[in-house]
Amino acid sequence: MPEFDWRSPDSFKSLENAEITHIAWEGLRMNVDYQRDYEAMIANSPDGEVSEEFRRRWGICFRP
Amino acid sequence: MTKPQLDPDVADVAPNELALTAYDEQHVVTYIRLLQAEGQGADWREVARIVLHIDPEREPDRALNAYQSHLARAKWVTEEGRLLRGAGSK
Numbered sequence: 001m002p003e004f005d006w007r008s009p010d011s012f013k014s015l016e017n018a019e020i021t022h023i024a025w026e027g028l029r030m031n032v033d034y035q036r037d038y039e040a041m042i043a044n045s046p047d048g049e050v051s052e053e054f055r056r057r058w059g060i061c062f063r064p
Numbered sequence: 065m066t067k068p069q070l071d072p073d074v075a076d077v078a079p080n081e082l083a084l085t086a087y088d089e090q091h092v093v094t095y096i097r098l099l100q101a102e103g104q105g106a107d108w109r110e111v112a113r114i115v116l117h118i119d120p121e122r123e124p125d126r127a128l129n130a131y132q133s134h135l136a137r138a139k140w141v142t143e144e145g146r147l148l149r150g151a152g153s154k
Contacts, residue, residue: 006097006106007114009071015093020065023092024147030099031142059145 004030034058068092074116076130078137084149088141095138102135 004026005011015023028034041054055061066089074094079085088095094115101111109120112127116134120127141147 004096004100006101006104006111009093009097012070012093012096015068015096016070017067021148023068023096024142024145027092027096027099027138027142027147030096030103031139032099032103033139034142035103056144058143059148061145 028058028060066090069094074118074130074134076126078130078133080133080137084141084146088137091134092141092147094134095141098131098135098138099142 003011015026037054037057041051042048045051050060066086069090070093072090072094074091075087078091079087097115098111101115108131109127112118112120112131116127116130118127118130
């Protein structure tokens with residue numbers, strides 16, 4: 001996992017030619033709203049399952 | 065997909081369209097940097113200077129507008145998998 005530093009554009013070099021899915025994931029994982037939503041969802045989900053609403057809100061789909 | 069740039073200059077205000085634009089694709093690293101900086105509790109003035117290349121001492125209004133609109137756009141593009149679906153799609 002590359003270590004990004006927002007102050008250093010060079011630390012994002014790996015994204016220059018990355019697949020859009022990879023870039024999209026990095027964007028999502030940096031979004032504090034997503035982080036909060038994820039924490040709340042996990043805390044309320046005894047089996048660790050991701051709710052339909054959560055998937056829709058963040059556009060995440062899981063391949064079987 | 066337009067190739068993302070690592071450290072591009074930014075417009076005074078981020079796009080507000082309901083579809084992903086070429087500007088969004090070029091500035092996706094800028095968006096990620098803004099999101100990361102916010103997550104780390106960085107001072108917006110430092111972020112404006114370093115990421116947006118706008119001096120908040122000299123141009124406080126322009127810097128704040130650019131910061132707020134680009135951060136809002138960064139959140140918008142990361143929601144609902146918009147980035148995954150690419151430009152031109154709804």
